[in-house]
Every structure is written in structure tokens, then in C-alpha cells.
Amino acid sequence: MLITIQEAVKRLADGKLVAIPTETVYGLAADARNAKAIQKVFETKGRPAKNPLIVHLPNTEALSLWATKIPESAYQCAQHFWPGPLTLILPKHPSVFPSITAQQDTIACRVPNHPLTLKLLANLNRALVAPSANPYGYLSPTTAEHVEQCFGDEVPVVDGGACSVGIESTILSLIDKPTILRQGMISAQQLSDILGLPVTTATHSDLLTPGSDLHHYAPHKPLYLVDTKDLSQQVSRLKKNKSVSVLCYQSTSIENCIKMPIDPREYAKTLYEKLHQLDASPTDCIIVESPPLEDPWLAIVDRLQRASAPLP
């Protein structure tokens, strides 16, 4: 069910859930000052309570209501990248419900860059918790249709069209030295350039980060991530007893392959859409030719690695 911004504002103020568009993926939103509504988010997603939520703010000024001891580096990042696909981890304000942060003393905040959601946040004049609007572990939604496929009429959606970035925000912790906890289309190099400091990327996080689960962002069908040099051989092998769909990055030798954009931003924008399509198609499995493991492809390869099953 699609609803207008006015209807969404009313539902959210009444403690109900609404799916909202952002530039990254659609979010399953609830009033961040309503404990029951927050609880509903966890239940609807089937999300473990130990996985904290991102608070979506109308603007940078609202940050001091949610975080405390905010370092100058947070404002530098906000100035350059907000509204935009960057989530900052900061010490949490004492007024924040513990369910949002999974009892931790840090909080994740971002100002999303989508005109409808910025309007909604301004009209509502509150912050929203919003995890990706998909059942826990599944592919994130990048269209209103994807959300409807997951939740039907249970969650009304504000339709903001296809997401312009297409994969989840970069998560940067500013608790200690700047560290990326989840890669996104804003890279370590871009952040380092703004901060004038090295920015490291956590390879495996001992923080409570579902994006760091081994299997996450995954279609229901098996997805195999294969290097270019092994592609033809693996496709022929799997094709012997399965129907196979192939997303190609550069190979031209695979019959009926789906050619992905060569530009990483275009690739990210279309990736989940293609995976949703293939997951709903009759194909038995999905093979993805791996893009290079280098900037600016790192976030894309990270999602594909998490979505992929080991080869049989």
C-alpha cells in the first residue's frame, strides 16, 4: 500500500511503522522516541534485539539531541557528507532508549538524502529509527515494490522511486580513531581527505553489527561470487544440472549473461534490483563475476561476498 507524506507523518506520530525512501535503500521507520514503535521494528524485521538501529535525523543540528561529547570530526563529516550515505557512530546521549542502541553506549546517526524523507522528517519534527525495510538477513529493498514484496500491506510505503545510491550507507565510528565498520559508496579515502587523518576499515568487527554477519544481504537462491579467470569453467560446471543466471562485470564470453554497468556508482545503483529480479525468476542459482577488490568497488564486493554461498 502506497501512502502520501501527510499520511506517513500521521502514522509515525501515532507510533506506527512506515517504509521510507532514502538515497541508499528503503528504511522501515518508526518514531525514535516511542519505545513500543521501536519494538515493532525489531518484530516486523525479525531482527535480533542485540543489533542496534540507525537514527535518521532531519538535520545536523539535531545531532546533539542523540549524541554527546561530539568531536569536531563528526561536524566535519556532517558538513561534507550530510545529507548523504554516511552513518556516524558517536557516544550516545543519556536520553536515548537502550533498545535503539542494543544497550551499548554508542549511537548510529545519519541525515538521509532523499527529498521526500527530508520533507517527512521536517514535517514530523522528530527523528526516526530505520533499519533497511527487509526481513533480517535478506536483500535490502531499493524500490517501493521490493518493500511490498517483503511485507505486503503490513507496512505502508512512501514511494520515492528507485534509490540513487543503491547500497547501504558507510558506517564510520568516531569513538576512537576513525574506523569504517561497514563499507559504502563514501570511501575511506574520501573520509580521510576531509578529516586529514588516516581512516582504517575494520576487517572483522567485534561490535554488534549485523552487516558483519557472514551471511547477510543475501537472496534466497544461492549466489556464487566468481573471479573472471574461473568464470567460464564454473558456469559450464553449474549449468550441467542447474539453470544459472550470470551477472557479468567485464566478461563477454558467457552466453546470455546480464551485463552490469562498468561504472561502480551505476553498478551499485542497480545491483539489488537485479538480484531481486533474479531471486523472483525461475533460475536455480545466480553467478556474479567479481568486480575488482579495489577502490571504488570495495563496498560492492563486500556485499557480494556476504551474499554469496561457497561453491558446491
Ligand code: TXA
Ligand atoms: O543506508 C543505510 O544505512 C540504511 C538506510 C535505511 O538508512 N539503513 C541500514 O540499517 O542499513 P540496518 O539496520 O539495516 O543496518 C544498520 C547497521 C547495522 O549493521 C548495525 O549493527 C549498525 O548499523 N549499527 C547501528 N548502531 C550501531 C552502533 N552503535 N555501533 C555499531 N554499529 C551500529
Ligand code: MG
Ligand atoms: Mg539491513
